[in-house]
Amino acid sequence: MKLCEKTQELVSGYIDQELTQQERQLVRVHIESCDDCRSIYQDLLAIKQSLGNITYPECEEAKVDKILNEPTSKLMSVVGWIMLIVGYVGFLVWQLFTFYTQEGVPMWLKVGVFLIEAGFLLLLGSVLRQRLIANKTDRYNKVKL
Numbered sequence: 283m284k285l286c287e288k289t290q291e292l293v294s295g296y297i298d299q300e301l302t303q304q305e306r307q308l309v310r311v312h313i314e315s316c317d318d319c320r321s322i323y324q325d326l327l328a329i330k331q332s333l334g335n336i337t338y339p340e341c342e343e344a345k346v347d348k349i350l351n352e353p354t355s356k357l358m359s360v361v362g363w364i365m366l367i368v369g370y371v372g373f374l375v376w377q378l379f380t381f382y383t384q385e386g387v388p389m390w391l392k393v394g395v396f397l398i399e400a401g402f403l404l405l406l407g408s409v410l411r412q413r414l415i416a417n418k419t420d421r422y423n424k425v426k427l
């Protein structure tokens with residue numbers, strides 16, 4: 283009985299590996315022979331392990347990743363891209379029949395606006411391309427896991 287009290291007092295430290303060699307020996311030998319103390323040890327071990335899993339620190343990057351990969355965000359992002367591209371292409375077509383073909387607009391202004399829009403399109407394409415590559419890498423990582 284005395285040994286049981288001593289073991290139950292030490293068992294938490296035993297799991298956390300905070301005991302001296304002698305105390306560890308005492309707990310180990312006792313839980314092998316005492317059913318009550320072994321079950322206390324196993325319960326405590328399970329609790330500590332599950333707590334450890336819950337409080338495992340989640341880094342910011344993983345959180346952002348989780349939000350970005352959440353289906354609703356993904357759908358919103360895809361819809362956003364489609365709206366942006368369709369809207370922008372529509373705007374360009376509209377400009378083609380108004381701004382670019384309008385008389386009285388100086389050539390340098392047309393060229394300037396064209397350059398700005400071509401630059402914007404290139405940036406858009408580059409971001410879109412990076413996203414597609416990132417998505418592919420994601421899928422690859424998931425397969426690997």
Ligand SMILES: [Zn+2]
Binds near residue numbers: 320
């Ligand atoms: Zn015992």
